[in-house]
Amino acid sequence: MNANLTGNSVYTADMTLTGSKPGEMKLKATFGPLGGGGVVPARLIFDEDDSGEPQTGGYVEYNGKRLTFEGITRE
């Protein structure tokens, strides 16, 4: 995680879990600035970056559940 309250903050995870409850967490999330004394709420940036890669995307699977960024607000 690189967190920057006045710029973009990027979180990435690349994990594979084995055992009785296997899972995978492979995602990247880019948050816009919180700024303004921290009063601006976090907003995910879904646009592509300069290289054409999405700045937010991926999934997590664990214990039979799968979550993605689908349905997460873009506002």
Add this chain to the structure above:
Amino acid sequence: MSVLKFQALLIGVSLLGLVACSDNNGSNSGSVDLGPVDPVDPGGPIDIGSVEVSTLTLPEGVDPRSAAFTESGKLVLRYNGGALATLNVDGSEFRPFFAGGAGEDDDHLLFADGKRIHQGTTVVECTKVFEECDDAKVVPIKYPDPLDTDPRVRSRAQEAVIAPDNKTQSWMVLLADFSTIVLTGTLVRETEQYVLTDSRIISTVEPFPADPANPGGVISVTPFINGEVKQFVHGGAGISVVGGKDLATADSMVIRLDTGGLDQYTYTPGYDETTIFSPDEKLGIVMTTRFSPATDLGIFGLMPRPYGQSMSVNLNRYMYTHGVTAVRGAREGNIGPALIDVKRSAEDEPGYVGINLATDVNWVYRSPMEWSPDSKMAVWPEGSQSGNGTRIQIVKLPDYQPGEPVATVDSPVMPGSTTDLDKAYEYQDLQQNIDVIVYGKHSGYITFSRRKLALRGAPTRSDTLTSATMVTPCSTVWKA
């Protein structure tokens, strides 16, 4: 406006075996011993019955901020910038007893004696119970040095709660770099003020002691105790707090003052805050993003990872502002609260989420929430998204058959707590610059580093910059 370069976060986890490394970013695997779950008091499943949510009727010109129940079942209402009144839950018998000066803080905690209100840095005192009070006055609280006026302290009493024994207080100190510590102390009334004595830090201040089995390595302390305190529970032997243990994201926990342990009460992958327990402790109300799929970021918390609290990458700040702060503004969503069966929630019953008490997308939960003495009602404020002020919501459970309220005890001194308050500053220094290695039980290791830049002196939110990285190589086995 700067944009940081991308830095990869690599975490490998294996609960019972080895991880097949998936790419050439470096081999990454490991596992974590999540430890036993402490037993939960028996009870349930509970038949809650019907759930009725309504809005408190108030006289014209009354702008409410918060409400709490007295022992007789009336409400004490804070309104109009710090005035206080009692009234019935049906809105009748509105009786002001304090014109103003009680403050606008969230803190609104009635002492069990029914005559005083703890509000962080002051106490409102009456000589008679609130229903008959005609002499309310405000008395200041002296906080202990060196955590009172030191410039390294941003807020000396960020949250403060009073125990059922009427004398033990717990509170959180927000330090200059936004790291936090939790304390308990004994509130003593002197001639002109209250003074906190026997103050001691109960949160973890040495999260990474040396690992004697692995020179150069450290032990990542579990459970890692910290977070915003909201309510004394177990008769005063525990404190309900937002924190975490088994997951890396925020959940409801209880700090056990009697054992030094930490019990987990919610397990949703998104953002759960503190559970407020009913007096019989079979039900709870919790602020949560679980009912709001567009704003809930449970994607970050679904899969557990080793030492998700002590080796935190500060995701909670983003999850909170995405799902709470924004919804209190203009973003559509809700933050509950959820009404939960404590046992079902604490045992992580698959699919159990409780009951959503939010009734209108234009009105959003605010703190604090309070239960009635008979465990059959609770109240909380809601703020309007469209600038229509605040209202007080009431949930009534007319069918619920409550148990006896948990008996009061003198709050114990927590094992492992320290009266060396300077430990707070050592902890703050550590939080700004972490670079540790935690070795696996059988093989491998995790490296964890956190850098906070531009944080010397008196930082502001706008110059806070954090980089946190966890890396573990392939073949790490934490628990065979």
